[in-house]
Amino acid sequence: MTFFPWKRALRSKRAWFSALTILGLGLVAGLAPWLAPHDPFRLNPSQASRPPMWVRTALSAGQPEYPLGTDRYGRDVLSRLLYGTRTAFCLALTAVPLAAALGTLAGLVAGYAGGRLAAALMALIDLLQTLPSLMFLVICVLIMRGQLAPTWFNGLLTLVVGFAAVNWTSLARLIRVAVLRLKTQLFVEAARSVGASAGFILLRHILPNVLHLSLAWIINNIPAVILLEAVLGYIGVGVTTAVDGDEFLVISWGGLFYAGRSALSRNPFMLILPAAGLLLLSLSFILLADFLNGLSRPEPD
Amino acid sequence: MLAFLLGKLLRGLALLAGVTLVTFLLVHAIPGSPWNNNLNLAQAAPGAGLDAAGQRELNRRFGLDLPVWRQFTRYLIGDVEPEGGFFCGVLCGNLGPSLRQRGRTVLAILFEPPEGQSGWESRFGYSLRLVLLGAVLTTGLGLPLGVLGAARANSALGRALSAGLAALVSIPNFVLGLLVIMVFASWLKLINVLPDWDDARQWLIPALVLAVMPLASLARVTRAAVLNILNEDYIRTARAKGLTRARVLWVHVLRNALAPILAFLGPALIEMFTGLLIVENLFAFPGFGREYWRAVLALDYPLILGVTLLYAAGFVLVTTLLEAAGELLDPRLRPPPAHREAP
16 A cells, blocks of 8 residues: 555545544444444334433423434434444445446446447447436335345345446446557557457456546445435335335435434434434545545645 | 437437336336225225226226236337227327326326416426526536636635535435425525415525535536646646636636536436436425326326336437537547447
């Protein structure tokens, strides 16, 4: 890691801010099962709709057991918030790399192969980019509800598949253009002339030269997937509860926000905290990406 | 020129056909039936939905008992009515009947204005007006903010601007919309919670909520593009030969930064189309985004398909136009003339 400009990173306030926020929230996400005071899934009707512990209303009083109160099913808000962090990180660390792997592979093939295969791949990419992504995801949520086991895993899987299925296309385009440029270069031609196979050339000569594009794409798309997860949690909860009464069993900040909508007067923290979490995490990743992108420019004095 | 436009048109139509097929298959993979999916009905009285015979009759009436490929040809090309007589499908611009809004076709729901009013008053007209207003706000505010951010990049103003824009990009529009409703409608009473859409001023808030994310990202893209060009040699030359800062910035720099900005405008507008679904729902706005949610909750297949197709058509139109504009402006972007692949 000697090539990384540590000195410049240490001087940048934004790099500090984003690194600390991401690390802090990442710790919360990793330690959620130990930090959370309650099981975030367990329904407890006798404790439903409690306000935060320092509030006492005519209807019910807050209890120190539930620091931020409970939702309308009696689930602990603090625990759900901590597990929501986990979902956001889980998704960022699975869906984005998955989409990046798909996109890199497709881009390599489309760029190097040429002919019908490349044309077919490009047509597929065009098609997927024309598909209205939010609507595609809503239909995914509708199709996958009730399938597999009705667990949080199902909800998370829907989000991962839904995101990866459409979002690899933009990276594939980038990689394809880079490969088209690389494949006419001398070192590739030299490798071909000594009889290297296409797979070997792609893997050993071209892939290392486009990998930085994939990495940059991953960093740049993590905020997008975190926001998308929030939107999907938000509409996913709305859509699945309305369609057949079962809950969208993934604890996401967007879903918490949706639940907080109706609890506004009783417990505004159900609304504010997930929104703040979203803002912080997404902002940190954007600032991190900005910092990394800006490294190629000379430092302002 | 004609061949160029014709090629673009054909490509757009082929894309739309592909999207129709994919969406059709996906929509029909949704489990459940539109006839017994009404939550309110099921809650009010369990088993109050249609009986099996009634459902069979409705399935037959709307062709839902046919195999999927037959349903697709029925949707795309047309079919023979049960009473005899032929009706034409999507190819003739007929998006089919709505399953849940009795007696209305999808086209009528989306495009038909209320009795005796202009086309702008239809669902589609409302949404289109909102998007246009949002697009004006996006370019009208995003572009100058981006240029300003780049020109003052190393001052306090520039740094604040870039941090602010990054923050705006990270707020999802449903969060922002709800905050705006809370602050402006519930506390400050500047807008009505249930706005009167005949009053033009009421449109500003939803349009702004819709435009914030594309606006901020456009400003960020503009800022980066302008910053890149400010480092070029010809800019130093222009300054050295005595041109004013403003002239260099607004003429030399902006013109050269325009290509990446234009390339970004398409995705930004599409982002806004997507935002419509959320914003219309939040503000109870009578456009087709709200109609879409109603269709999803009722599993009204033709209406879901119809709105999705309308979206895809909008995407194709916007991207094709911007692509054509980009290629006309900058010959380097044109695809090279077709040549044979070397063996």
